[in-house]
Amino acid sequence: xxxxxxxxxxxxxxxxxxxxxxxxxxxxxxxxxxxxxxxxxxxxxxxxxxxxxxxxxxxxxxxxxxxxxxxxxxxxxxxxxxxxxxxxxxxxxxxxxxxxxxxxxxxxxxxxx
Amino acid sequence: xxxxxxxxxxxxxxxxxxxxxxxxxxxxxxxxxxxxxxxxxxxxxxxxxxxxxxxxxxxxxxxxxxxxxxxxxxxxxxxxxxxxxxxxxxxxxxxxxxxxxxxxxxxxxxxxx
Numbered sequence: 001x002x003x004x005x006x007x008x009x010x011x012x013x014x015x016x017x018x019x020x021x022x023x024x025x026x027x028x029x030x031x032x033x034x035x036x037x038x039x040x041x042x043x044x045x046x047x048x049x050x051x052x053x054x055x056x057x058x059x060x061x062x063x064x065x066x067x068x069x070x071x072x073x074x075x076x077x078x079x080x081x082x083x084x085x086x087x088x089x090x091x092x093x094x095x096x097x098x099x100x101x102x103x104x105x106x107x108x109x110x111x112x113x
Numbered sequence: 114x115x116x117x118x119x120x121x122x123x124x125x126x127x128x129x130x131x132x133x134x135x136x137x138x139x140x141x142x143x144x145x146x147x148x149x150x151x152x153x154x155x156x157x158x159x160x161x162x163x164x165x166x167x168x169x170x171x172x173x174x175x176x177x178x179x180x181x182x183x184x185x186x187x188x189x190x191x192x193x194x195x196x197x198x199x200x201x202x203x204x205x206x207x208x209x210x211x212x213x214x215x216x217x218x219x220x221x222x223x224x225x226x
């Protein structure tokens with residue numbers, strides 16, 4: 001099946017640092033989404049991207065839909081302890097008419113105060 | 114609104130036992146989904162439903178069954194539990210076909226020993 005490669009797998013950073021993570025695929029996607037999962041909870045949508053080249057911000061978070069439609073990145077600026085969690089990218093295939101999402105493996109973020 | 118409610122939160126099963134994971138949503142969403150989350154593997158779609166009385170297989174349906182008798186409820190059934198089904202299960206729902214606005218439940222952690 002289709003694969004999304006998300007990197008890095010994990011990050012351990014100091015509070016105040018900026019963070020960058022990305023997802024790549026050999027397939028073309030119609031939509032890119034970024035979710036955050038807090039410990040013991042379900043994922044929550046952070047940012048949705050719908051057009052190639054689109055750059056969208058949500059507070060300290062910025063995400064971009066790659067020009068080739070095969071990749072996306074998420075940046076977090078000035079990290080704080082509550083940014084801890086697992087971040088997932090998810091893509092909706094361009095040829096799919098059922099809207100099913102494919103999820104990346106996740107990036108586990110730990111922030112040291 | 115409660116959103117998406119999953120029960121139980123935790124469960125331990127013996128090999129060969131059966132159980133039903135419950136999922137209910139009160140947002141009048143047409144689409145409902147069951148995912149499993151394994152460490153380092155992201156979320157894999159088990160089954161989904163586009164409306165009451167309609168279900169379809171996802172990426173990893175083997176060993177599971179679902180039903181959708183009402184808009185609100187989408188239970189997941191394990192008939193003969195196997196250790197490979199040890200995982201965290203998430204139910205999700207969305208209003209329309211473009212499922213980027215997925216609302217997730219808080220998950221069921223299942224161990225099969």
